[in-house]
Structure formats: structure tokens, C-alpha cells
Amino acid sequence: xxxxxxxxxxxxxxxxxxxxxxxxxxxxxxxxxxxxxxxxxxxxxxxxxxxxxxxxxxxxxxxxxxxxxxxxxxxxxxxxxxxxxxxxxxxxxxxxxxxxxxxxxxxxxxxx
Amino acid sequence: xxxxxxxxxxxxxxxxxxxxxxxxxxxxxxxxxxxxxxxxxxxxxxxxxxxxxxxxxxxxxxxxxxxxxxxxxxxxxxxxxxxxxxxxxxxxxxxxxxxxxxxxxxxxxxxxxxxxxxxxxxxxxxxxxxxxxxxxxxxxxxxxxxxxxxxxxxxxxxxxxxxxxxxxxxxxxxxxxxxxxxxxxxxxxxxxxxxxxxxxxxxxxxxxxxxxxxxxxxxxxxxxxxxxxxxxxxxxxxxxxxxxxxxxxxxxxxxxxxxxxxxxxxxxxxxxxxxxxxxxxxxxxxxxxxxxxxxxxxxxxxxxxxxxxxxxxxxxxxxxxxxxxxxxxxxxxxxxxxxxxxxxxxxxxxxxxxxxxxxxxxxxxxxxxxxxxxxxxxxxxxxxxxxxxxxxxxxxxxxxxxxxxxxxxxxxxxxxxxxxxxxxxxxxxxxxxxxxxxxxxxxxxxxxxxxxxxxxxxxxxxxxxxxxxxxxxxxxxxxxxxxxxxxxxxxxxxxxxxxxxxxxxxxxxxxxxxxxxxxxxxxxxxxxxxxxxxxxxxxxxxxxxxxxxxxxxxxxxxxxxxxxxxxxxxxxxxxxxxxxxxxxxxxxxxxxxxxxxxxxxxxxxxxxxxxxxxxxxxxxxxxxxxxxxxxxxxxxxxxxxxxxxxxxxxxxxxxxxxxxxxxxxxxxxxxxxxxxxxxxxxxxxxxxxxxxxxxxxxxxxxxxxxxxxxxxxxxxxxxxxxxxxxxxxxxxxxxxxxxxxxxxxxxxxxxxxxxxxxxxxxxxxxxxxxxxxxxxxxxxxxxxxxxxxxxxxxxxxxxxxxxxxxxxxxxxxxxxxxxxxxxxxxxxxxxxxxxxxxxxxxxxxxxxxxxxxxxxxxxxxxxxxxxxxxxxxxxxxxxx
Numbered sequence: 001x002x003x004x005x006x007x008x009x010x011x012x013x014x015x016x017x018x019x020x021x022x023x024x025x026x027x028x029x030x031x032x033x034x035x036x037x038x039x040x041x042x043x044x045x046x047x048x049x050x051x052x053x054x055x056x057x058x059x060x061x062x063x064x065x066x067x068x069x070x071x072x073x074x075x076x077x078x079x080x081x082x083x084x085x086x087x088x089x090x091x092x093x094x095x096x097x098x099x100x101x102x103x104x105x106x107x108x109x110x111x112x
Numbered sequence: 113x114x115x116x117x118x119x120x121x122x123x124x125x126x127x128x129x130x131x132x133x134x135x136x137x138x139x140x141x142x143x144x145x146x147x148x149x150x151x152x153x154x155x156x157x158x159x160x161x162x163x164x165x166x167x168x169x170x171x172x173x174x175x176x177x178x179x180x181x182x183x184x185x186x187x188x189x190x191x192x193x194x195x196x197x198x199x200x201x202x203x204x205x206x207x208x209x210x211x212x213x214x215x216x217x218x219x220x221x222x223x224x225x226x227x228x229x230x231x232x233x234x235x236x237x238x239x240x241x242x243x244x245x246x247x248x249x250x251x252x253x254x255x256x257x258x259x260x261x262x263x264x265x266x267x268x269x270x271x272x273x274x275x276x277x278x279x280x281x282x283x284x285x286x287x288x289x290x291x292x293x294x295x296x297x298x299x300x301x302x303x304x305x306x307x308x309x310x311x312x313x314x315x316x317x318x319x320x321x322x323x324x325x326x327x328x329x330x331x332x333x334x335x336x337x338x339x340x341x342x343x344x345x346x347x348x349x350x351x352x353x354x355x356x357x358x359x360x361x362x363x364x365x366x367x368x369x370x371x372x373x374x375x376x377x378x379x380x381x382x383x384x385x386x387x388x389x390x391x392x393x394x395x396x397x398x399x400x401x402x403x404x405x406x407x408x409x410x411x412x413x414x415x416x417x418x419x420x421x422x423x424x425x426x427x428x429x430x431x432x433x434x435x436x437x438x439x440x441x442x443x444x445x446x447x448x449x450x451x452x453x454x455x456x457x458x459x460x461x462x463x464x465x466x467x468x469x470x471x472x473x474x475x476x477x478x479x480x481x482x483x484x485x486x487x488x489x490x491x492x493x494x495x496x497x498x499x500x501x502x503x504x505x506x507x508x509x510x511x512x513x514x515x516x517x518x519x520x521x522x523x524x525x526x527x528x529x530x531x532x533x534x535x536x537x538x539x540x541x542x543x544x545x546x547x548x549x550x551x552x553x554x555x556x557x558x559x560x561x562x563x564x565x566x567x568x569x570x571x572x573x574x575x576x577x578x579x580x581x582x583x584x585x586x587x588x589x590x591x592x593x594x595x596x597x598x599x600x601x602x603x604x605x606x607x608x609x610x611x612x613x614x615x616x617x618x619x620x621x622x623x624x625x626x627x628x629x630x631x632x633x634x635x636x637x638x639x640x641x642x643x644x645x646x647x648x649x650x651x652x653x654x655x656x657x658x659x660x661x662x663x664x665x666x667x668x669x670x671x672x673x674x675x676x677x678x679x680x681x682x683x684x685x686x687x688x689x690x691x692x693x694x695x696x697x698x699x700x701x702x703x704x705x706x707x708x709x710x711x712x713x714x715x716x717x718x719x720x721x722x723x724x725x726x727x728x729x730x731x732x733x734x735x736x737x738x739x740x741x742x743x744x745x746x747x748x749x750x751x752x753x754x755x756x757x758x759x760x761x762x763x764x765x766x767x768x769x770x771x772x773x774x775x776x777x778x779x780x781x782x783x784x785x786x787x788x789x790x791x792x793x794x795x796x797x798x799x800x801x802x803x804x805x806x807x808x809x810x811x812x813x814x815x816x817x818x819x820x821x822x823x824x825x826x827x828x829x830x831x832x833x834x835x836x837x838x839x840x841x842x843x844x845x846x847x848x849x850x851x852x853x854x855x856x857x858x859x860x861x862x863x864x865x866x867x868x869x870x871x872x873x874x875x876x877x878x879x880x881x882x883x884x885x886x887x888x889x890x891x892x893x894x895x896x897x898x899x900x901x902x903x904x905x906x907x908x909x910x911x912x913x914x915x916x917x918x919x920x921x922x923x924x925x926x927x928x929x930x931x932x933x934x935x936x937x938x939x940x941x942x943x944x945x946x947x948x949x950x951x952x953x954x955x956x957x958x959x960x961x962x963x964x965x966x967x968x969x970x971x972x973x974x975x976x977x978x979x980x981x982x983x984x985x986x987x988x989x990x991x992x
Contacts, residue, residue, distance in 0.1 A: 030137055049141055050166035053134065057170045061119055067596040072140070079137050 015047065016064075017098055020083060020091040023065060029078040056081065057071060064090050076082050116407035134170055157565065183499075185507035193512065194320065196480075202882075203476050206514040206840040207563060209875060210469030211520025213462045213560060216527035219552055221455050222359050223544040227551075228352050229443045232299040233392075236261075237440030238399055240389035242433070247370065247379040250291065250387055252413040259402040262297030265387030266290040268357070268364050268446075270541075271373075272650040272845045275326040277337035277983065282650055282845045286541060287340060288357050288364035290374065297392045298358070300809045305334045305349025308369050316345035317367040320353040333677055340366070343373060352359070358440075361447030363543030382417045403437045410435065423772075447542060451535060454865050457942060461615060461872045466563070468611045468876045474567035475604045475883050477509055478913025479890055481575035489598055490573055502576045509568030510560070517560040521552070534864065537857040574600055601890075602923060605883045609927025610934060612876035613964050617874030617935035618942070619866075620956035621949060626866040628948040629859055636685045637726035638851040642826050643684040644669075644819040644833055651843040654814050661840065662817050664871040666718065668836045669821055674829050679721035680805055682714075684818045686854040688791045699757055701778075712753060713790050713798045714770075716808040721746075722785050724822045725851075732764050732783030739804040745777035746804060750787050768801065792858050794947050826850050832982035865945065877964070881971035884923065888916055890974040899979050900987025909980035916979055920972030921965070928961055935960075 022036045037045045048053035059065045072078040193200040228234040241697045250265040267289050272282035295307035308315035327333035336347050356363040414431050536542040647727045648661045669678035693714045719735050739746050753762040790798045823829040830848050939951025
């Protein structure tokens with residue numbers, strides 16, 4: 001519909017993968033996830049609310065993350081997301097699949 | 113998958129808090145962003161995009177889209193209906209009416225015809241066609257046919273039972289007499305106690321209902337004594353709750369062994385066929401296979417049960433009897449035989465009414481849809497998908513019909529119970545579970561789906577298919593006026609008229625049939641004769657005591673002030689509940705070939721019977737006091753018998769004989785009386801011979817007589833008669849009714865059908881004329897400007913009036929033509945239920961057509977007059 005803030009160059013399904021990956025280091029709140037993605041991608045990946053929160057809800061629904069309320073760095077109430085065991089498994093599987101895909105794309109681009 | 117479902121469910125249960133959590137989380141996110149962008153010196157606000165949509169999208173992860181939409185549509189439907197309460201109320205009433213009618217009849221139909229017996233593996237049961245057999249036939253089949261796991265004989269009779277065992281509180285009760293194999297064959301697991309065995313002749317198994325009602329559901333009921341008639345029985349067991357036996361419609365309160373009230377000699381008799389046979393097939397044996405086995409042994413079974421002394425021609429008739437197996441899943445019931453056909457007819461009629469109701473609701477929805485075309489066009493124009501709007505219209509219809517059907521189901525189950533109580537007479541106590549169980553609930557759900565789909569689909573299709581611009585431009589001056597084109601609404605109205613006319617024709621034909629039945633002359637003064645049916649044998653009277661009881665009864669009745677005349681007889685007038693006595697006669701000692709049909713109906717009466725019931729003596733004399741057992745045998749015959757056997761010679765003085773050998777009786781015809789009906793009003797006139805009660809005591813054995821009392825005030829004398837019987841013997845149960853009441857009970861089917869067909873026809877008529885009215889009223893208001901213009905240009909009010917009347921008559925005429933064709937086509941299904949009327953009875957059909965035309969023009973008159981009296985100035989201004 002053209003109203004989302006999701007960067008157009010992000011492959012479908014990759015956002016879930018990225019979110020799960022950011023959570024490997026430890027629990028983060030929604031804003032923290034967005035910031036981490038932005039910083040690590042050196043300002044390439046801007047994840048807006050309108051794609052971040054549906055994605056988080058989707059991960060909750062599938063049981064790959066769980067949310068717990070806690071205090072943020074500036075002492076506001078915030079929901080921190082933690083990777084579950086199922087989430088870890090999912091991350092490994094998705095990552096393998098993603099790498100296969102990237103490798104395949106690379107091969108196509110590199111052909112003589 | 114399951115975990116996802118559970119999490120989703122959990123979300124739904126806690127949706128409000130979850131939404132609040134999400135909102136808080138996103139607010140925090142925005143606050144953090146704002147802080148950072150302030151720090152960076154930018155303007156924060158725009159960066160988050162559409163926050164509501166984001167929240168919606170996040171929430172949408174959890175909910176099923178369609179469920180959410182359906183919920184919204186439902187709420188919207190309720191709101192929009194509350195905005196138009198009149199429309200909603202009418203539509204609700206129509207759906208409720210139709211559902212009530214359908215569930216009422218379907219409930220009875222289900223209980224009586226469809227439902228399985230409440231026993232284990234009822235599908236393995238079979239019953240023997242024909243359907244009654246003697247006890248020796250049962251034992252022969254039992255020992256010669258190895259295809260059954262179990263086989264039993266049974267019959268249901270009405271008798272007087274005293275649950276206290278003292279014989280003082282006899283109540284009329286249905287009892288099931290059966291051979292002991294009934295318990296293993298039906299696999300009945302008794303609530304308490306044990307079943308009776310072959311050698312038990314005084315054991316009884318009572319129903320769960322009686323156990324609860326009369327014995328407080330105490331286990332101590334086992335071993336207590338009950339009395340059935342003059343015999344004592346000991347309670348051995350109690351049937352499980354919900355068990356009613358094998359005959360749907362009847363719920364006997366006690367099961368007795370066949371040897372309980374019948375002697376070994378009774379049972380051994382091969383001449384009386386009184387037991388129904390039911391069996392359970394062995395595993396792995398199909399009904400065809402079992403039937404073939406039965407046909408193979410049947411001649412041998414019949415041969416082994418013939419009487420040695422049987423004359424050859426009787427033997428041939430006996431041996432020619434055939435039988436066969438029928439599926440016994442739903443049992444076998446005389447009540448079903450009696451009411452099954454009328455119920456099927458009623459099912460047909462309510463289905464027609466349902467169709468009329470669907471057309472009416474469709475029409476209402478269509479009118480509403482057309483009125484909302486602008487709204488719908490706007491919604492389509494701003495991007496709503498057609499399927500979405502379409503679905504919303506369907507949801508609205510579904511909400512409407514579900515609400516209506518819920519009301520209808522309640523009324524319907526109540527009406528079912530009412531119908532059962534109407535069908536119950538003193539002769540037959542109808543016991544049917546009319547509680548709408550899950551089957552009826554499922555049926556109603558299916559019905560609702562059907563009604564909504566049929567009535568909502570065409571309007572929804574029509575409304576959503578229309579082109580956008582037309583709807584948007586619409587200013588209340590749509591399409592051409594009236595007949596110049598056919599709209600869906602008009603077709604629906606014509607269909608309503610057609611279906612309603614079919615129902616009206618049915619109502620008229622059945623009414624004519626009933627009036628023919630009721631106009632039959634019973635031959636007696638129905639309103640002035642009280643029939644007294646005392647059951648003296650139930651109180652233990654036998655032989656001379658029984659005769660003495662009858663004589664004393666007659667003496668005391670004759671002494672009653674107010675009783676003009678009294679008599680005794682074997683059979684009362686209109687004897688349909690007591691059976692009949694027919695015999696072959698010989699005239700003047702000349703034997704006739706056995707093929708000749710010489711069956712004559714018999715009755716035995718006391719002196720002054722004819723005077724009491726009001727039958728005129730044409731020639732000769734009445735039965736008199738001197739016609740005693742020792743005197744020469746006499747008989748009075750009716751005119752029909754005289755016409756049949758003595759067409760050109762006087763019957764008086766001739767002799768007729770009944771019986772053979774030692775039991776042969778020669779009777780001299782001493783009188784001729786006028787014709788009267790024997791069993792029912794509908795029967796063709798029977799040839800009847802009246803013997804003297806005093807000369808038939810041997811024939812009668814220990815059977816009860818009935819008494820007739822003639823009085824001007826039958827109600828007053830009724831109480832006096834009851835006192836007389838109580839003074840004679842307080843233990844004797846007695847039933848007292850006028851012949852008119854007996855006629856009413858014997859015509860219950862005809863009256864029920866006529867009344868219900870009339871009610872359904874009336875309802876359909878009402879719906880059809882409401883449809884017609886609605887269509888024209890709508891047309892008048894929408895075409896007000898055009899009509900105003902015509903009037904302004906000089907059209908006379910009469911011609912405007914006629915324009916609308918003509919429209920209505922053309923529509924009604926088309927409907928009537930189609931309806932008549934339908935009525936004639938369906939007529940053959942009801943032919944068998946009509947008396948002296950054909951389904952195409954011109955008078956009945958003409959009456960139905962006349963009523964329909966009259967009502968159609970009345971329905972059109974109101975809107976037509978409004979059109980004719982339009983003020984052109986006002987009408988023309990309205991739209992511009």
C-alpha cells in the first residue's frame with residue numbers, strides 16, 4: 001500500500017531474521033532493536049514502527065520471542081524481548097536459508 | 113499449530129490489555145525517537161508515519177481477519193436494524209412465523225417417523241409386515257428361523273391400572289404386553305431390578321416415569337404389587353429413563369408378560385392375530401438374507417399352526433397370508449400409521465409457507481437494498497471491495513434470520529407440545545418428546561442458513577452489481593414506472609402469490625372435505641345421547657356378577673330423573689375406538705359360495721336401544737324383554753342389509769344364520785330399522801344386524817357392555833350417571849361422553865388437517881398481500897413526481913387508481929395462474945386424504961382464487977388511493 005516505512009530493498013521475511021539476530025546478545029526493547037539495526041547496518045536499515053511492531057507481534061505469536069516488562073535506561077516502563085529456545089532454532093534455520101539464497105543470487109550476478 | 117491457536121485464543125481473551133500494552137510500547141518508542149531527533153535538531157513528529165495503521169497492523173497479526181470483519185458486520189447490522197425498527201420487526205416476525213411452523217411440524221415428524229428407537233444398535237432391528245400374528249406363529253418362527261439374535265412378540269393395549277395395588281384407584285394406562293425375549297433383543301439395561309422370564313406370569317416391569325412419579329424412585333418399589341384390571345402383578349424391574357418401548361408416539365407405563373393376562377389356551381389359539389413381531393438380526397446377516405430365510409420357512413410355519421378342524425376354504429385363506437421383514441430402526445407404531453400421512457402433508461404445507469416467507473424476506477431486503485443504493489455506491493466509490501459489501505449484506509440477513517429463527521424455535525417447540533395435546537384423545541394418549549433436542553437445533557441452524565441464503569442472495573447480488581454512477585446519481589426517480597419492466601421485486605411478489613394460492617387451495621379443499629365428513633348423517637341424535645363405558649371386568653366382575661352389574665346399571669339409569677330412555681349394547685354409535693364385530697351370514701339356510709362377500713356388521717342391543725339413540729323402526733318390532741336366552745333367536749336389521757340381501761322381497765320373517773356346527777345360531781328377522789353409521793362418519797353405509805343382548809351372553813363371554821342414555825340436558829345427567837356407577841361399585845372405572853364427542857374424536861385427523869391447512873393458508877395469504885402492498889406503496893412513493901405530473905396534466909384520479917389496481921391484478925393474476933397449475937399438479941398427493949372431494953374441486957379452487965383476488969385488490973387499494981389523491985404541487989416539488 002506504499003505506507004510502510006520498511007526499506008524497499010529488504011527481502012520479505014528478512015526483518016524477522018534480523019530482529020531475532022539482534023536479540024542473540026540479550027534482551028532489548030522495540031526502540032533498542034531499531035537502533036541496534038540502524039547502528040550495525042551503518043545507517044542503511046531504518047526499521048519504522050509500522051513494520052517493527054507487527055513483526056514483533058508475529059514473533060510473539062509464533063513463540064520465538066517472549067516479552068517482559070522492565071525499566072528502560074531512562075527509567076520508563078518498556079517491554080523487553082528475549083529470544084526463546086524455539087526462536088534460536090528458528091534463527092539458525094532462517095539464517096541457513098538466507099545464506100543459501102544470498103549465495104544463489106551472488107552466483108547469478110557473478111556469471112560470466 | 114495448536115500452540116499458535118492457544119496463544120491466539122489467549123490474546124483474544126485478554127485483547128484489551130494486549131492493545132494497551134502495545135500502545136504503551138509504541139508511545140515509548142515515539143518518545144525515544146522524539147528525544148533523539150530533538151537532540152539532533154530535527155522535527156520529530158513526521159518520522160513515525162501513520163501510527164494508527166501501525167497499531168492496527170500489529171494487532172491484525174493476532175486476529176483472524178474474517179472473524180474481525182464478521183463481528184464488525186454483525187454489530188453494524190444490529191445498529192442499522194435498530195435504526196429501522198419497523199423493517200426489522202416485520203422481517204423478524206415473518207422469519208419467526210415460518211420457523212415456528214416448520215420446527216413445530218418437523219419436531220413431530222422427527223419424533224414419530226424419523227427418530228431411531230432409544231436402544232442400542234436400533235439399525236439391526238426388523239419388524240414383520242402385515243403386521244399382527246398369533247402366539248403359535250411367533251414360537252414357530254422363533255424355533256425355525258436361526259437368523260435372529262432375538263425375536264419377541266408385543267402389543268400395546270389400554271387398561272386400567274392401580275399402582276397402589278389395592279384396586280381402588282384404577283387409572284387408564286397404556287400397557288405393553290410382550291414375550292420375555294424383548295429384554296435381550298432390545299438390549300434393555302434396566303435401571304433397577306430384573307426382567308421377567310418365561311415362567312413369570314405375575315411379574316411386571318414398570319417405566320422409569322412411573323417409578324419416579326408413583327414410587328418416588330425408591331429401590332423398594334421392587335417387589336411391590338400393582339393391579340392391572342383385576343389381576344395382581346409384582347414389580348420386578350424398572351426400564352431405563354428415556355425408554356418408551358417400540359412404538360413411537362406411545363409410552364406404555366408398564367411391561368407385562370403376554371402370559372400375564374392371557375391364559376395358556378388364549379395363547380395357543382391360532383385364530384387371533386394380536387402380536388406384533390420384532391427381532392434383532394444376527395451380526396453379519398442382512399435384511400434381504402433374513403427375509404429370504406423367512407420366506408423359505410413361512411409355508412411350514414403357517415401349515416403347522418392351522419387348526420385341524422378348519423374348513424378347506426378357510427384353510428386356503430389362512431395359508432395365503434404373507435409376511436416379510438421391514439427395517440425396525442424407528443420401531444413400528446399405530447400412531448405413526450395414523451398420523452404419519454397427515455404429518456407428511458403438513459410438512460409439505462409448511463415447506464410452502466417457508467418458501468413464501470423466504471420470498472417475503474427477500475422482497476423486504478431488496479426494497480431496503482434499493483433504498484440504500486446510494487450509501488452502497490458511495491462505499492464502493494471510496495474503495496470498498498464489492499465482495500466486502502456483499503458479505504456485509506449477507507451478514508445483515510443472517511443476523512435478522514438468526515434472531516427470527518431463535519424466536520420461531522421457541523414458539524415452534526411450544527406449538528409442537530400444543531399439537532400433541534390436540535392430537536391426544538381419550539382413546540389414544542399420545543406421548544411424544546417434543547423437546548427440541550440437538551437434532552432440531554441442527555435442523556433449525558440449517559434452516560436459518562437456507563432462509564438467509566435464499567432470501568439475501570438475490571437482493572445482495574442485485575444491489576452490489578449495479579453500476580456506480582447510476583447509484584450515485586440516483587435522486588429518487590429511478591427506472592420506468594410499473595409494468596414497463598420486470599423487476600426482481602415483482603417476480604418475488606408473483607411467486608409469493610402463487611405459493612400462497614397453492615396453500616389456499618389446499619385449505620379450501622380440506623375444509624370442503626371436512627364439511628362433507630361432518631355433514632354425514634350418523635343416523636342417531638348425536639347431541640342428546642350419552643355413552644357410558646364402564647369397565648366392570650377391570651374391577652373383577654365376571655360371569656353372573658357381570659350380568660347382574662349390567663342389569664342393575666340399566667335399571668338405575670332408567671330410574672334417573674331426566675333420563676328419557678336408556679339401553680345397553682355391545683357397541684356404542686361410532687365405535688371406531690372399540691373395534692367392530694363382523695361375521696359371514698347364511699340366509700334361509702342356503703350356503704353360498706365362499707367367494708361371495710357376505711360379511712355383515714353386528715351389534716347386540718337391549719330393548720329400547722333404537723328409541724334411546726333415535727333410530728326409527730321402519731317395519732316389524734323392536735327387541736323386547738321377552739327375547740330372552742331361552743326364546744327363539746331374533747334379529748333386527750337395517751335398511752342397507754334389506755336392500756342388499758332382500759332387494760325385491762320383504763326381509764321380515766326370513767332367517768339369517770351365523771356360526772357353524774354347534775355354535776350356529778338361527779335368527780328370525782323381526783324388525784327393520786333406519787340406517788346408522790357403525791364405526792365412523794366416513795364409512796359407506798354398512799349392512800348391520802342387531803341381536804338381543806340377552807340372547808348373546810354366551811357369545812360375549814366376560815366382556816363389558818356399554819350403556820346409552822338419552823336426555824335433553826346431557827351435561828347435567830352426566831354427573832348423575834357417574835354417581836350411579838360409583839354407587840353400584842366404586843372400583844369400576846367409567847368413561848362418559850356424548851356421541852357428538854365421539855364423532856369429534858373420530859374425526860380428529862380431518863379437523864386437525866383442515867384447521868392447520870387453514871392457518872397456514874391464512875399466514876401465506878397475509879405474507880403475499882403484505883408483499884403486494886409493500887411493492888405498490890414503494891412504487892407510489894418513488895414515483896410520486898411522475899404521478900403528480902400526470903395529475904397536473906389532467907389525468908383523472910380514477911385512472912391513476914386504476915393504473916395501480918391493474919398492476920396489482922396483473923401480478924396477482926400471473927401468480928394465481930402459476931399457483932393453480934401448482935395446486936392441480938400437487939393434488940394427487942392429497943387425494944387419498946380427501947372425503948368426497950377431488951383435489952381439483954371447482955368450488956374450492958374458485959373460492960381460493962376469489963379470496964386471493966379480493967385480498968390482492970384490497971392490498972393494492974390503499975397505495976393506489978394514496979397515488980390518486982396526490983397533490984400535484986406537493987408531489988412535483990418534492991424531488992426538485
